[in-house]
Amino acid sequence: NKVLVLHGPNLNLLGTRQPEIYGEEALADIDNALYEKAALAGMELRCRQSNHEGELVDAIQAARLDGTNAIIINPAAYTHTSVAILDALNAFDGQVIEVHLSNVHKREAFRHHSYVSLRADGVIAGLGSRGYLLALEALANPGNRTD
Ligand code: DQA
Numbered sequence: 655n656k657v658l659v660l661h662g663p664n665l666n667l668l669g670t671r672q673p674e675i676y677g678e679e680a681l682a683d684i685d686n687a688l689y690e691k692a693a694l695a696g697m698e699l700r701c702r703q704s705n706h707e708g709e710l711v712d713a714i715q716a717a718r719l720d721g722t723n724a725i726i727i728n729p730a731a732y733t734h735t736s737v738a739i740l741d742a743l744n745a746f747d748g749q750v751i752e753v754h755l756s757n758v759h760k761r762e763a764f765r766h767h768s769y770v771s772l773r774a775d776g777v778i779a780g781l782g783s784r785g786y787l788l789a790l791e792a793l794a795n796p797g798n799r800t801d
Contacts, residue, residue, distance in 0.1 A: 655695075655697045655723055655793065655794070656697070656699075656700075656721050656722045656723050656724075657697055657698070657699050657700070657722070657724045657726060657793055658699075658700050658702070658722045658724070658726070659685070659688060659699065659701040659727075659786065660704075660726070661702065661703035661704075662703075662704070662710060662727075662728055662729040662730030663704070663706075663730045663731055663732065664705065664730055664731070665681055665730055666681055668680055668684070669681070669683075675755075676755050676756060676782075677783060679782075679783050681703060684786060685701040687783070687786075688701060688790060691787055691790055691791070697790070699790075707732055707736055707738060707739065710729070710732065710736075710742075711739060711742045714739070714742035714743055714745075715745070717746055717748075718745060718747070722746075723749065724748045724749035724750070724751070724793045725743070726751045726753055726786060726789045726793075727739075727743075727750065727753070727770065728753045728754060728786075733758070733765075733768045733770055734769070737769060740769040740772060740773055743770065743773040743774075744773055749775050749793060750773055750774045750775055751774060751776045751778065751793070752768065752771060752776070752777045752778070753777075753779070753785040753786050754777075754779040754785065755782050755783065755785065757779050757780025758779050758780075760780070776792060
């Protein structure tokens, strides 16, 4: 079970960026917790952050070819703008789980629409960094899926 975690733009600033919205944890803390959980579950995990839309597209394209079974993605602001990321995910055959630290539906109207949700098998929003761990847990225990 090979999983790719993708973090979009500005998530490299976690911990210092609007901590009242996004929490006090740094991205490295989130990734380390994911690596620990993945190791316990016997999953192969890779975490990547990029501020660049094309790099995220490249990473999703690479995942089609390297045996990746699932992608956990927080596309950040590209959630609301990127047809390119949606198209790349549509070309990927595995599971896709979309994660947002904040509850985007409680915020500005422009955050209510997600292109990525048109492809995502599951969406988790508003639970902070726990959302990533819950996504990983769902992938580790696929028995509870309803589709
Ligand atoms: C975010 C929500 C997005 O609207 C925002 O642009 C982000 C982070 C979240 O994790 O809550 O950068 O994806």
